[in-house]
Amino acid sequence: MITRPRRTEAAAKPSGRVPVDLVATGLRVAYERDVEILRGVEITAAARRISLVIGPNGAGKSTFLKAVAGLAPVTGGLVTLGGVDITRWRPRDLLAHGVALVPQNGTLFPAMTVRENLQMGGWLRRREKAWLGESIEAVVNRFNLPRHLVDRRAGDLSGGQQKLVEIMRSMIMTPTTLLLDEPTAGLSPKMASQVYEQIAALPGDLGVTVLLVDQNVRSSLAISDDVYVLAMGLNNDRGTARDITERLGEITAGWLRQGVSGAVKS
Ligand SMILES: Nc1ncnc2c1ncn2[C@@H]1O[C@H](COP(=O)(O)OP(=O)(O)OP(=O)(O)O)[C@@H](O)[C@H]1O
Numbered sequence: 001m002i003t004r005p006r007r008t009e010a011a012a013k014p015s016g017r018v019p020v021d022l023v024a025t026g027l028r029v030a031y032e033r034d035v036e037i038l039r040g041v042e043i044t045a046a047a048r049r050i051s052l053v054i055g056p057n058g059a060g061k062s063t064f065l066k067a068v069a070g071l072a073p074v075t076g077g078l079v080t081l082g083g084v085d086i087t088r089w090r091p092r093d094l095l096a097h098g099v100a101l102v103p104q105n106g107t108l109f110p111a112m113t114v115r116e117n118l119q120m121g122g123w124l125r126r127r128e129k130a131w132l133g134e135s136i137e138a139v140v141n142r143f144n145l146p147r148h149l150v151d152r153r154a155g156d157l158s159g160g161q162q163k164l165v166e167i168m169r170s171m172i173m174t175p176t177t178l179l180l181d182e183p184t185a186g187l188s189p190k191m192a193s194q195v196y197e198q199i200a201a202l203p204g205d206l207g208v209t210v211l212l213v214d215q216n217v218r219s220s221l222a223i224s225d226d227v228y229v230l231a232m233g234l235n236n237d238r239g240t241a242r243d244i245t246e247r248l249g250e251i252t253a254g255w256l257r258q259g260v261s262g263a264v265k266s
């Protein structure tokens, strides 16, 4: 059953950090009137698992993550977290409730130090200095970030290190659910594998539920449990990572036939 607490009440009372399923049902998004980008998407990110969303360019993968994260205009359907309706919640309320997004484009402040960037991840609790300091220590240790990098300008780090710092920043508020959009885009294979290694450890080590959008299909399949294929704003296929890996040739051949799928006029 879906409960509907008032937003402020829910935001003030985080979920107790118990991992729970995030479920999107019939999710619809339109950035412009009459042009639907998502047309009823059904995706379950099961607790403490890695759920992967793949599909051709323009399928609506980033839009799906943005809609869940409160950053795209939802015109229909529901998103629930542990049965609580979180549809259209503001990003800060979602964060307070344990849902964090790491967007595709680099979002670090390059002129600020790594530490200052990490502090931004704890903005909602910025007055709790001791807590914030401990939380930063914990993520630096957890992600094995070399100490000397903590006080360096974020813009001077390598691409892979910057992506790890972005993921670390999203972990400061100890989210239960992490939404990751193309975390290895533009990284060398070596850097990408370091990032995947850290993502793969999140469910087991920290009990985090991961919802991953990725075009680096083979590498992301290797760390995922459940897979959803989107095309033209709709579910196109789904299966376990093993099932989808076995049928990957057939699935991606379909993407080429379709070409780039864009919006559909309703
Ligand atoms: N802010 C926006 N306003 C209008 N249309 C948008 C907006 N953002 C995305 N779109 C459109 O929505 C469709 C889906 O875009 P989206 O970025 O979700 O695709 P994607 O599956 O993430 O693609 P890619 O693999 O290239 O990242 C595209 O046709 C895109 O042009």
Ligand SMILES: [Mg+2]
Pocket (backbone or CB within 6 Å): 061, 062, 063, 104
């Ligand atoms: Mg995208």
